[in-house]
Amino acid sequence: MATLTINGESHQLDVPDEMPLLWALRDVADLTGTKYGCGMSLCGACTVHLDGQPTRSCVTPVSAAVGKQVTTIEAVGENPVGEAVQTAWRKLDVVQCGYCQSGQIMTATALLNGNRNPSDDDIDNAMGGNICRCATYVRIRAAIHDAASTLA
Amino acid sequence: MRILDRMPSPVQESQQSTAVINVSRRRFLQGTAGLALGVYLAPLLVDSANASAATTQADFVPNAFVRIDSDGSVTVIAKHLEMGQGTYTGLATLVAEELDADWSRVRVEGAPADAERYKNLAFGMQGTGGSTAIANSYEQMRMAGATARAMLVAAAAAQWGVPASSISVEQSLVRHAGSGREADFGQLAEAAAEQPVPGNVTLKNPKDFTLIGTLKTPRPDSPAKTDGSAIFTQDMKLPGMLVAVAAHPPRFGATVKRFEDTEARKVPGVVDVVRFAGGPWRFDGVAVLATNTWAASQGRDVLNVEWDESQAFTLGSDEIMARYRELADGQGAMASQRGDVDAALAEPATLIEADYEFPYLAHAAMEPMNCLVQLGDGRCDIWHGEQFQGLDRSAVAELLGIAPEKVSLAQLFAGGSFGRRANPHSDFVLEAVSITKAARDNGIDAPVKLVWMREDDTRGGYYRPMNFHRGRLALDADGKLIAWHQRLVGQSIAAGTAMEAFMVKDGVDATSVEGAANLAYDVPNLQVELHTPQDIDVPIQWWRSVGHTHTAFSTESLIDEAAVAAGQDPVAFRRALLGGHPRHRGVLDLVADKAGWSQPLEPGAEGERRGRGVAVHESFNSFVAQVAEVTVRQDGSYRVDRVVCAVDCGVAVNPDVIKAQMEGGIGYALAAVLHGEITLDKGVVQQTNFHNYPVLRINEMPAVEVHIVPSTQAPTGVGEPGVPPLAPAMANAIFDATGTRLRKLPFTNKLTT
Ligand code: FES
Numbered sequence: 082m083a084t085l086t087i088n089g090e091s092h093q094l095d096v097p098d099e100m101p102l103l104w105a106l107r108d109v110a111d112l113t114g115t116k117y118g119c120g121m122s123l124c125g126a127c128t129v130h131l132d133g134q135p136t137r138s139c140v141t142p143v144s145a146a147v148g149k150q151v152t153t154i155e156a157v158g159e160n161p162v163g164e165a166v167q168t169a170w171r172k173l174d175v176v177q178c179g180y181c182q183s184g185q186i187m188t189a190t191a192l193l194n195g196n197r198n199p200s201d202d203d204i205d206n207a208m209g210g211n212i213c214r215c216a217t218y219v220r221i222r223a224a225i226h227d228a229a230s231t232l233a
Numbered sequence: 234m235r236i237l238d239r240m241p242s243p244v245q246e247s248q249q250s251t252a253v254i255n256v257s258r259r260r261f262l263q264g265t266a267g268l269a270l271g272v273y274l275a276p277l278l279v280d281s282a283n284a285s286a287a288t289t290q291a292d293f294v295p296n297a298f299v300r301i302d303s304d305g306s307v308t309v310i311a312k313h314l315e316m317g318q319g320t321y322t323g324l325a326t327l328v329a330e331e332l333d334a335d336w337s338r339v340r341v342e343g344a345p346a347d348a349e350r351y352k353n354l355a356f357g358m359q360g361t362g363g364s365t366a367i368a369n370s371y372e373q374m375r376m377a378g379a380t381a382r383a384m385l386v387a388a389a390a391a392q393w394g395v396p397a398s399s400i401s402v403e404q405s406l407v408r409h410a411g412s413g414r415e416a417d418f419g420q421l422a423e424a425a426a427e428q429p430v431p432g433n434v435t436l437k438n439p440k441d442f443t444l445i446g447t448l449k450t451p452r453p454d455s456p457a458k459t460d461g462s463a464i465f466t467q468d469m470k471l472p473g474m475l476v477a478v479a480a481h482p483p484r485f486g487a488t489v490k491r492f493e494d495t496e497a498r499k500v501p502g503v504v505d506v507v508r509f510a511g512g513p514w515r516f517d518g519v520a521v522l523a524t525n526t527w528a529a530s531q532g533r534d535v536l537n538v539e540w541d542e543s544q545a546f547t548l549g550s551d552e553i554m555a556r557y558r559e560l561a562d563g564q565g566a567m568a569s570q571r572g573d574v575d576a577a578l579a580e581p582a583t584l585i586e587a588d589y590e591f592p593y594l595a596h597a598a599m600e601p602m603n604c605l606v607q608l609g610d611g612r613c614d615i616w617h618g619e620q621f622q623g624l625d626r627s628a629v630a631e632l633l634g635i636a637p638e639k640v641s642l643a644q645l646f647a648g649g650s651f652g653r654r655a656n657p658h659s660d661f662v663l664e665a666v667s668i669t670k671a672a673r674d675n676g677i678d679a680p681v682k683l684v685w686m687r688e689d690d691t692r693g694g695y696y697r698p699m700n701f702h703r704g705r706l707a708l709d710a711d712g713k714l715i716a717w718h719q720r721l722v723g724q725s726i727a728a729g730t731a732m733e734a735f736m737v738k739d740g741v742d743a744t745s746v747e748g749a750a751n752l753a754y755d756v757p758n759l760q761v762e763l764h765t766p767q768d769i770d771v772p773i774q775w776w777r778s779v780g781h782t783h784t785a786f787s788t789e790s791l792i793d794e795a796a797v798a799a800g801q802d803p804v805a806f807r808r809a810l811l812g813g814h815p816r817h818r819g820v821l822d823l824v825a826d827k828a829g830w831s832q833p834l835e836p837g838a839e840g841e842r843r844g845r846g847v848a849v850h851e852s853f854n855s856f857v858a859q860v861a862e863v864t865v866r867q868d869g870s871y872r873v874d875r876v877v878c879a880v881d882c883g884v885a886v887n888p889d890v891i892k893a894q895m896e897g898g899i900g901y902a903l904a905a906v907l908h909g910e911i912t913l914d915k916g917v918v919q920q921t922n923f924h925n926y927p928v929l930r931i932n933e934m935p936a937v938e939v940h941i942v943p944s945t946q947a948p949t950g951v952g953e954p955g956v957p958p959l960a961p962a963m964a965n966a967i968f969d970a971t972g973t974r975l976r977k978l979p980f981t982n983k984l985t986t
Pocket residue numbers: 116117118119120121122123124125126127128137138139140
């Protein structure tokens with residue numbers, strides 16, 4: 082049994098300590114916005130925030146999330162930066178299949194939390210771990226700049 | 234359970250297409266409230282014999298595609314899968330245009346399996362692919378919208394006692410200017426349902442379009458795909474559902490000899506371990522069933538399976554390619570022939586000879602393959618990103634020995650497909666059904682969600698086939714192209730499938746030679762041959778743009794070599810040979826203009842060489858030209874800086890979706906150019922996950938500019954046509970920068986010249 086604080090709420094999850102946070106969120110807490118893409122920290126689809134830090138939940142055991150604030154795509158819009166990112170994503174119609182986009186938005190939000198005016202290089206560095214097989218990268222870049230401008 | 238609230242309801246066997254709700258939870262719940270009062274504008278059940286006689290579009294069944302609820306929301310039933318390419322946006326735009334609906338109140342649901350009502354008019358069966366979604370629906374969806382509009386107007390005319398001709402509709406509001414009366418769609422929905430379905434409706438003159446061709450149609454799936462509420466197969470959960478992760482054989486064609494599951498059963502959460510039977514075209518294996526995905530995958534990983542490999546395929550990629558090279562020495566089946574290439578090639582002033590190699594490629598959709606199955610009493614309900622109802626339904630029915638009508642298929646969002654989810658042998662769908670059935674035979678009567686982990690997906694077969702092309706071109710003393718001879722070698726995708734009968738003629742699979750056999754360039758002597766090896770048992774499949782993935786590369790590289798040999802500008806040389814192909818010329822001219830082709834390319838930094846290359850190609854009746862600009866660094870590494878793209882896809886229904894598909898197609902193609910390669914070693918696939926099957930990342934994505942040719946021609950596809958020109962444009966750009974011709978995919982990552 083693990084007690085996790087997810088999106089501000091306390092959850093008692095009956096899972097082994099070593100279960101990756103990804104599967105605890107998806108299969109046990111029924112928060113399916115966080116996606117599985119690789120299970121090896123290669124694609125970023127599973128990105129959540131742990132105390133605000135972008136974290137690959139597929140390689141993070143539940144035990145490592147105990148005592149931390151877990152934020153997922155379902156609640157990232159409650160934070161003004163997350164909301165600005167979601168708004169920019171919708172304004173520019175970034176999504177195609179959409180499967181990677183929870184992770185993209187979580188990583189982009191973390192980037193803008195630490196850097197309100199990222200350059201293209203900053204974006205490439207921060208977003209390089211998030212694969213989009215539909216290659217929506219042109220719009221991801223544009224949407225991050227757009228969100229940055231609305232937050233300025 | 235929270236997730237149940239937003240889950241599509243189990244599919245009814247009935248005639249109503251209410252079952253599949255492919256929208257966010259929020260919208261689903263809103264929808265449910267309205268549904269109780271909502272009406273269909275027309276009965277969905279029709280006599281299919283009458284329906285097929287009704288119009289030239291024989292199978293148009295009015296209003297199986299649109300529903301208007303009492304709250305005024307318009308629901309478009311999408312007969313095509315949304316796997317990223319914007320089909321939901323496009324289909325809804327067509328309906329909303331003729332309906333004069335307020336776009337902000339339009340929503341989209343995936344259609345259930347129903348061959349009669351929802352078939353792809355281009356295929357004759359239900360399915361999504363070949364970039365046909367908008368092309369085959371252009372009139373059908375507009376008719377659906379226009380019919381609904383006519384019934385709303387008729388209802389208003391009856392209520393207000395005014396002639397229908399005096400009524401106008403705008404933004405979901407029905408108005409009578411004379412009396413100042415107006416009513417919302419929702420207020421008229423019930424009365425409209427009482428109106429007879431008009432036999433004949435007039436479609437708008439394109440000059441009156443208010444949505445088609447505009448930027449007023451943002452994607453209806455954007456909100457749900459940016460807040461985590463969009464439901465993919467991976468996210469589905471039914472009461473009591475188990476997750477299955479399967480052990481597949483390491484080599485194609487191997488079967489289970491015996492297995493040991495003691496360790497697997499010890500994993501907490503594991504419920505059962507079952508053996509499932511494969512088929513000639515799908516895996517035989519052992520599945521671990523558990524209460525969650527992690528337990529199932531942990532259990533699978535500690536299974537001990539002994540395989541019978543007596544029938545397994547054991548060649549390596551190098552051996553396969555060596556065979557293909559050898560085959561290319563001999564004449565193949567004739568795919569296209571005019572003039573006399575042998576004579577023209579006998580003593581040419583200039584001879585160009587080049588060989589091209591293409592590896593197997595995995596689709597690597599972001600959402601690995603998966604499928605949820607529930608077996609009932611004599612029936613089977615399936616939920617997944619369903620792309621090929623036409624084949625899957627009958628395959629499932631046959632496996633279970635039930636009637637096809639007893640199989641329902643809910644069409645959820647797919648996290649990408651690129652062709653993979655439309656499997657000609659229904660491989661992963663039948664695997665899911667087999668596992669569910671094996672579990673039931675073991676006394677476990679539960680819905681089962683089969684999940685392929687990334688490694689299973691990468692090694693799951695059904696790749697873009699490996700190919701070898703040999704080209705020989707002749708130019709005369711004036712630099713005129715006089716002969717074009719190509720030999721192509723590769724497995725047939727259609728052979729052994731339901732498509733074989735109409736796709737393979739005289740030993741030539743049309744999808745193996747498309748883009749080469751119908752070469753657009755005006756050359757007097759042309760011969761294209763095909764070798765189709767029969768003994769390569771690697772499962773293969775269509776992969777975003779199918780045969781064009783390789784034919785565009787060899788043809789557009791060869792023509793570039795010819796231009797250089799003739800001492801001519803590559804755009805001008807192509808242009809002169811495209812006299813009979815105005816739409817090829819149109820995109821070529823547009824891309825040359827927008828890329829500033831007539832101006833010299835800006836030089837690179839100290840020590841860097843820059844180059845630019847062009848390619849033009851028709852696929853799926855759309856025409857695309859691209860100019861790629863590359864920079865080669867001093868150490869031989871290189872980057873693509875910019876790609877300018879011109880596309881002619883007829884009427885541009887959703888210009889922003891078209892742009893997005895060109896951007897995405899370019900990125901997808903670039904991944905194959907830079908990295909894509911599945912290799913076999915003694916029959917074993919060497920790649921597993923994104924570390925050894927890398928795909929494109931954001932730092933490799935060039936700037937992309939897309940320009941659309943204005944057109945009044947019927948719309949054609951955009952999901953695939955952006956892919957083919959990129960690889961040759963890049964190869965030509967690298968040649969321009971360095972003088973080196975790259976003819977093997979993927980490209981080397983360090984140039985040595
Ligand atoms: S699923 Fe975690 S990084 Fe890919």
